[in-house]
Amino acid sequence: MKGAVKGESGGGRSARADAWRQDGQLKLRDTPMIFMYHGVADVADDPNQLCVSSGRFAEQMAWLARRGLRGVGIAALVDAMRAGRQRGLVGLTFDDGYTNVLETALPVLRRHGFGATAYIISDRLGGTNEWDEGPTWRLMTGDQVRELAAAGIEIGSHAATHVRLAGASPAQLTAEVSESRASLNALLGTEIRGFAYPYGSMDAEARRAVRDAGYEYACAVEASLPEIGLMALPRLYVGQQDDAMRMAAKRLLYRSRIALRSRPGGRPPQATPAETR
Numbered sequence: 001m002k003g004a005v006k007g008e009s010g011g012g013r014s015a016r017a018d019a020w021r022q023d024g025q026l027k028l029r030d031t032p033m034i035f036m037y038h039g040v041a042d043v044a045d046d047p048n049q050l051c052v053s054s055g056r057f058a059e060q061m062a063w064l065a066r067r068g069l070r071g072v073g074i075a076a077l078v079d080a081m082r083a084g085r086q087r088g089l090v091g092l093t094f095d096d097g098y099t100n101v102l103e104t105a106l107p108v109l110r111r112h113g114f115g116a117t118a119y120i121i122s123d124r125l126g127g128t129n130e131w132d133e134g135p136t137w138r139l140m141t142g143d144q145v146r147e148l149a150a151a152g153i154e155i156g157s158h159a160a161t162h163v164r165l166a167g168a169s170p171a172q173l174t175a176e177v178s179e180s181r182a183s184l185n186a187l188l189g190t191e192i193r194g195f196a197y198p199y200g201s202m203d204a205e206a207r208r209a210v211r212d213a214g215y216e217y218a219c220a221v222e223a224s225l226p227e228i229g230l231m232a233l234p235r236l237y238v239g240q241q242d243d244a245m246r247m248a249a250k251r252l253l254y255r256s257r258i259a260l261r262s263r264p265g266g267r268p269p270q271a272t273p274a275e276t277r
């Protein structure tokens with residue numbers, strides 16, 4: 001087990017001192033494993049592969065626990081990395097803020113004592129995922145987001161309306177990045193630390209806007225090696241088809257995939273629609 005966990009963090013404490021470069025970038029070996037989920041629900045029609053069933057999610061969390069790995073929110077993961085204590089930690093994230101995260105995912109997380117981060121779209125509280133073509137699911141209300149936060153789940157921003165931020169105008173970046181943080185700060189009475197780019201869409205200006213708005217970190221989806229850092233933490237799509245064998249393969253191949261996609265013209269294998277949501 002010891003050897004198996006080692007791959008997660010890329011080494012012991014001695015390797016941690018230089019995990020963060022001065023510019024906030026990360027080396028490949030220090031890039032943490034972060035799972036990206038959207039909804040946890042038993043749905044028949046899910047063409048965008050946004051949901052994992054309650055049973056599959058429970059299986060995936062049990063898989064982590066069996067390996068001595070612990071699911072945590074990303075602010076906690078970032079703090080652990082700063083302290084050189086990220087070994088055995090896996091970041092768990094839920095984008096968009098579906099009500100089923102509160103209803104279905106939270107009880108499973110609690111059973112294992114796991115943390116997670118939910119990224120909320122600040123102007124769509126109580127709405128639906130109307131930006132998607134396909135089935136619609138309810139998004140948490142402000143009260144439900146507060147309930148999730150009170151249960152120990154980190155709340156981050158997933159922008160104000162769920163638009164692509166690569167190529168966005170300065171005014172759009174202010175509205176989506178900075179103002180969404182202000183409204184979530186007000187909703188929760190606390191300082192929001194994290195951001196997740198809608199569709200994983202970002203560029204240098206978007207990353208700068210996120211930093212300038214006061215966020216400590218941001219989650220991307222795919223990010224190339226030069227981009228990887230506090231303002232672009234790559235994440236691994238985990239879906240309904242990911243049983244124990246596929247989870248093991250994903251874990252083994254995680255860093256190779258990042259390296260592969262960082263080559264000129266490189267594309268990761270197994271891309272699925274939900275990877276860019």
Ligand SMILES: [Zn+2]
Pocket residue numbers: 095096158162198199277
């Ligand atoms: Zn999203």
